[in-house]
Amino acid sequence: MKRALAIMVGAALILLLATLTLVVMPYLQMSAEQIPPDLKPYTEQQQRGRQVYIANGCVYCHSQQPRDPSFAPGDKARGWGRPSVPGDYAYDEPHLLGTMRTGPDLFNIGARQPSIDWQLMHLYNPRAIIKGSIMPSYPFLFRHVEEPVEGDKVVNIPPPYGPETGKIVATEDALALAEYMLALDHTYPAPTLPKKQSNSDEPKENRAP
């Protein structure tokens, strides 16, 4: 029993060491990180949209973390934005960094596609806008009505993607998700980005197309 116990205690101690280096130390360092002054907290609606993003697993195909151009040249050049810093995520709980780019990075989608109509149409059927997209459609975030009533957000879907008759109307969830997309705009300068960065890149953040 003594030897069995020794193995288990040894195993636990090693994990403790790893927890100190990989959990506690980063937490101490990153929670002391400055929050960029231009970063706005999410509104209630955007937060709800973020929840819709989580519920429907957008994170499994989209990242939210452009890499440094000196490391991975494609990211910035595609208009995905400057490299992100820990402070950018101060209001993110849970984080949604993502590990796949089956679809493009969304860290600055709000700057790249600032129209809510574009966002809603794209959610209803991505192929209505982008030929050959493999993103799923989200018809369940919309209602099909014959006659929209006052206050309904009508989404005009180009044929043949829309219904034959009647109109497509966004639900609260769809609107919230679209608002969250628009909130993903981190084009402000990052105060904590290492200095040498700004020398190698263009001096000003250029807004992505």
Place this chain on the structure above:
Amino acid sequence: MTPTIAILLIITFVLSTVGLLLLIWSIANNQFSHGQAAARTIFSPGEEGHSEDPARAADEPFTGDTSEQTEAIEARWSADQSSRTAVLTWLSSSVFWLLLGSFFGLASSIKMHLPEFLTASEFLTFGRIRPVHLNAVTYGWASMAGIGVALFLIPRLFKTSLVGGKYAVIGGFIWNIGLILGLSAITLGLSDGEEWLEFPWQIDILFVVGGALCAVPLLLTAANRKVEHLYVTSWYLMAALVWFPFLFLIANLPFAFPGASGATVNWWFAHNVLGLWVTPIGIGIAYYMIPKILGRPIISYQLSLIGFWSLALFYSQVGIHHLIGGPIPTWLVTLSIVHSVMMSIPVITVAINHHGTMMGNFGRLKDSPTLRFVWIGALMYTVASLQGSMEALRSINVITHFTHYTVAHAHLGMYAFLSFILFGAVYFIMPRLTNWEWPWRKLISLHFWLVSAGILIYVVSLTVAGWKQGVALLDAAMPFMDIVKMTLPGLQARTVGGALMTLGHLVFAFHFIAMLLRSGAATEQPTLFRPATKENAQ
């Protein structure tokens, strides 16, 4: 990097190195004397040189030449029977979750090249069935089968009956309830939102309790053990069962880690599920099965202990290689990359032992299904890990990170390594528990060829597609949609491979149920009790 952090970093490095040296020193002092003796504890007296493989066609099992040896074999038979209810609970559940997880994986795969497939219902959208797949196969199949096999091996390794098996049975029920609730929560859109940690934290408590209940028989049986040596398999199993509840608890602490630090905890956890939970179980099983089936001890016991402790030291610190290039302090990423490369030490020591023991016995792969599954699994462990060490280097990771290449590596590890070893172990264990033989050996063969062809197609197609995708992503001149189109053939091939694997799982599950029902042509008696050999024993 601030000076305090540099100092802390240096201290941890020094600590781990000193720790490793200390361990090597203590191994050299305590274990050298009876190293190879410990390697023999898995055999009962006189059994060395005889194969044990209940899944093999024409097997003449060793039942002892003297009455003393026969007694030892009979004692082992009672040890096997003592764990029966507990093991069958966990294994049967795992087979169910494998089937469920396979269908969800296949559906996810189809959706990636046919995006209009099953989009009407929110419950079947890609972003929900994909985490259902991952959680069903990780916590349902891999974890439950792993615990089941561990429960079978523990009494064998300690040469005593399983004490407190009913705690493990209760634990199994609680674990299943956790899976049902957790997978339903994801389907309903109540995910916690982090990969590998999707289950709502309230439900996670069930897994901690269920897992802890499995530790009870482990501790009670260890206290009762009748062997002097702890065979290396028990090191891996004990450590894994200590690590998992701890990991799962910390990572699920609600609201403790916001923002970017949440990402480090997320991936610290996710990699530890792989490195400190399923991997030690897989390696531990291979350490038992390979020598047992060959009837010869592993070639170097000392090496196996170095492999164990270096795995513990290095694997626990590799998690941040999932965030290379992310908004994470550089020192942290570097720490994980260094440890990822250092992982080649335990990987190579394990490889020397597993494959070195096989040397000269490769012919046995032909007639022993268990050996075939387990050894290919062990080989794929070596391959997946060396691939992983490369993948962690900045120069490679910048290409592969966000691509299907990672998914191919994930299945090489979780499937070709871990699941193969688990399949092999199930083929070994079931006849011992049910005292019944596998009714249709052709089905074992069919299962083997279906899943082998399937995973080969899966890994090769996604590795190629993922690499091309990664190279193209770095070049902004290539439009994004062209890259998507370029990956389509790989994604379609994955569906073909995945369909073959799913078919293989149906064959496996059918055979497993036949075993539980003891159907098929009854051989007059299971080989272990065949009269011919019984006579020998008297």
